[in-house]
Amino acid sequence: xxxxxxxxxxxxRNPERSLAWEFRHLVPMVAVAVVAVVVWDLxxxxxxxxxxxxxxxxxxxxLVVFWNSTRxxxxxxxxxxxxxxxxxxxxxxGALLAFLMVRFATFGKGIQPYILGLQTFPSIAWVPxxxxxxxxxxxxxxxxxxxxxxxxxxIAFADALRTVPPLYLRAxxxxxxxxxxxxxxxxxxxxxxxxxxxxxxxxxxxxRSLIGAELIFxxxxxxxxxxxASSVPDIAGVMGVMIVILxxxxxxxxxxxxxxxxxxxxxxxxxxxx
Amino acid sequence: MKGAALKLVMLGKRFKGKxxxxxxxxxxxxxxxEGEFVTIVGPSGCGKSTLLSLVAGLExxxxxxxxxxxxxxxxxGADRIxxxxxxxxxxxxxxxxxxEFGLRVARVPRRDRKERVxxxxxxxxxxxxxxxxVHELSGGMKQRVALARALVLRPRVLLMxxxxxxxxxxxxxxxxxxxxxxxxxxxxxxxxxxxDVREAAVLGDRIVVLSHRPGMVSQILENHAPRPRTLKDPAxxxxxxxxxxxxKAEVQWSxxxxxxxx
Ligand SMILES: Nc1ncnc2c1ncn2[C@@H]1O[C@H](COP(=O)(O)OP(=O)(O)OP(=O)(O)O)[C@@H](O)[C@H]1O
Ligand SMILES: [Mg+2]
Numbered sequence: 001x002x003x004x005x006x007x008x009x010x011x012x013r014n015p016e017r018s019l020a021w022e023f024r025h026l027v028p029m030v031a032v033a034v035v036a037v038v039v040w041d042l043x044x045x046x047x048x049x050x051x052x053x054x055x056x057x058x059x060x061x062x063l064v065v066f067w068n069s070t071r072x073x074x075x076x077x078x079x080x081x082x083x084x085x086x087x088x089x090x091x092x093x094g095a096l097l098a099f100l101m102v103r104f105a106t107f108g109k110g111i112q113p114y115i116l117g118l119q120t121f122p123s124i125a126w127v128p129x130x131x132x133x134x135x136x137x138x139x140x141x142x143x144x145x146x147x148x149x150x151x152x153x154x155i156a157f158a159d160a161l162r163t164v165p166p167l168y169l170r171a172x173x174x175x176x177x178x179x180x181x182x183x184x185x186x187x188x189x190x191x192x193x194x195x196x197x198x199x200x201x202x203x204x205x206x207x208r209s210l211i212g213a214e215l216i217f218x219x220x221x222x223x224x225x226x227x228x229a230s231s232v233p234d235i236a237g238v239m240g241v242m243i244v245i246l247x248x249x250x251x252x253x254x255x256x257x258x259x260x261x262x263x264x265x266x267x268x269x270x271x272x273x274x
Numbered sequence: 275m276k277g278a279a280l281k282l283v284m285l286g287k288r289f290k291g292k293x294x295x296x297x298x299x300x301x302x303x304x305x306x307x308e309g310e311f312v313t314i315v316g317p318s319g320c321g322k323s324t325l326l327s328l329v330a331g332l333e334x335x336x337x338x339x340x341x342x343x344x345x346x347x348x349x350x351g352a353d354r355i356x357x358x359x360x361x362x363x364x365x366x367x368x369x370x371x372x373x374e375f376g377l378r379v380a381r382v383p384r385r386d387r388k389e390r391v392x393x394x395x396x397x398x399x400x401x402x403x404x405x406x407x408v409h410e411l412s413g414g415m416k417q418r419v420a421l422a423r424a425l426v427l428r429p430r431v432l433l434m435x436x437x438x439x440x441x442x443x444x445x446x447x448x449x450x451x452x453x454x455x456x457x458x459x460x461x462x463x464x465x466x467x468x469x470d471v472r473e474a475a476v477l478g479d480r481i482v483v484l485s486h487r488p489g490m491v492s493q494i495l496e497n498h499a500p501r502p503r504t505l506k507d508p509a510x511x512x513x514x515x516x517x518x519x520x521x522k523a524e525v526q527w528s529x530x531x532x533x534x535x536x
Contacts, residue, residue, distance in 0.1 A: 167358065168364060170362070171358060171364075173332065174332060176350070176376060177379045181379060190364070192366065268365035269365065269408070
């Protein structure tokens with residue numbers, strides 16, 4: 001037998017630099033934000049739209065006012081709570097539906113076109129019906145969040161499950177795994193990178209649906225805050241809340257999905273390009 | 275043959291595809307003794323992989339059946355383990371996770387599991403790589419993990435489908451001696467598919483030559499050369515020469531068929 005070399009030692013990083021090092025990939029992102037704000041400020045100073053187009057300082061000030069009155073914090077908390085509950089329920093329901101579609105191929109074939117259709121159906125168009133069913137309640141907001149994302153989630157989950165190489169399933173069945181054991185031990189981990197992408201698709205659906213529904217009616221939440229700032233009209237406030245919505249989108253995407261996806265890929269040696 | 279551990283009876287397989295039916299195997303009869311090492315060679319596409327899938331229970335036979343100790347087998351089972359050509363290791367698990375996969379499925383208690391995994395990693399000399407990830411392994415190392423993953427389950431029957439075809443010559447010869455060694459220690463009845471006649475002659479107690487598709491048993495050669503064997507043993511050389519002759523005729527036949535069709 002040929003001698004095998006030892007595993008390559010992990011290269012030790014300079015500990016003092018390591019924190020900044022961890023975030024080095026954020027540098028281009030931050031740079032783009034800075035440039036965008038500067039350009040925005042210059043356009044405002046140029047003064048084309050006057051009062052209709054407030055600058056970064058006005059918007060910052062409006063956000064501080066919202067923050068000090070605790071309206072912003074409460075809005076963020078309410079919206080994120082709805083999002084978490086709605087998104088999780090849509091993941092569970094979507095996974096169930098995807099499983100049925102993959103497990104029972106004929107059922108899958110029959111239902112897929114409808115689900116695709118429902119996926120493109122504007123989630124806001126569910127609001128009138130939801131209002132009749134559930135009234136001006138939290139349930140209506142959750143319903144719209146779930147219904148707006150569950151179809152996208154189930155299609156993406158089903159696609160992810162179909163990517164599992166049959167060879168893995170054969171090898172696992174050969175070693176005695178079947179049924180639920182096979183699904184949990186092989187199908188899910190084998191599809192994990194795709195499942196994470198699928199969840200990411202679902203979250204963006206859920207996020208859009210929820211903010212949309214909150215705009216139509218809500219007594220607390222980012223959509224509501226946006227709507228009430230608009231009716232004042234507090235233009236700087238409107239733009240401030242829009243920026244908050246954007247930032248939350250970026251943060252969730254980066255922290256929840258991009259990170260977990262990189263982790264899942266790195267574990268199996270598929271290192272993505274940064 | 276009396277006391278055959280593994281018996282293939284009139285085994286046949288037809289696949290229904292979009293372009294009609296493919297008959298992969300026809301009426302294969304084979305009796306294999308407990309602990310015997312049987313190698314299978316045959317032209318490409320003659321149904322060698324199909325044969326192993328049928329024995330493993332991963333596919334259902336169209337005709338005939340497979341018996342172990344006189345009982346028909348149905349479906350897959352951890353008593354008949356396949357080592358696939360490209361190892362088929364699970365990339366989301368490390369080496370230990372792969373080797374203990376079947377033990378976890380069988381709910382073997384943790385301590386027993388750890389002990390058996392460690393012992394089998396040692397027999398394939400991969401102790402140092404217990405926590406390496408699959409993508410960090412070379413082709414030869416992957417196949418050794420696949421061997422450990424199979425043998426840790428103490429299968430009665432070991433089914434190997436061209437396990438070393440993708441390896442370069444040097445590593446392949448090294449793996450051949452690893453397999454002989456492990457086979458002698460484990461006592462598993464072994465069916466080993468290869469397209470390399472030399473490999474078949476070094477490893478097999480008997481060499482089964484299959485015909486062109488649909489695969490039928492064309493001839494069975496006995497190989498009494500003493501072990502451990504090398505390619506240079508006169509007895510092995512003789513087996514290689516005879517196997518080659520039969521195989522050439524089969525390959526010739528299928529080539530001619532192809533020409534006729536063109
Ligand atoms: N799942 C399947 N569906 C349809 N046809 C199949 C299937 N599996 C195998 N076949 C066909 O059966 C025949 C035998 O295939 P098999 O893979 O067993 O051959 P083989 O002897 O292992 O070939 P090779 O030496 O190239 O590995 C081939 O014609 C192949 O196309
Ligand atoms: Mg094959």
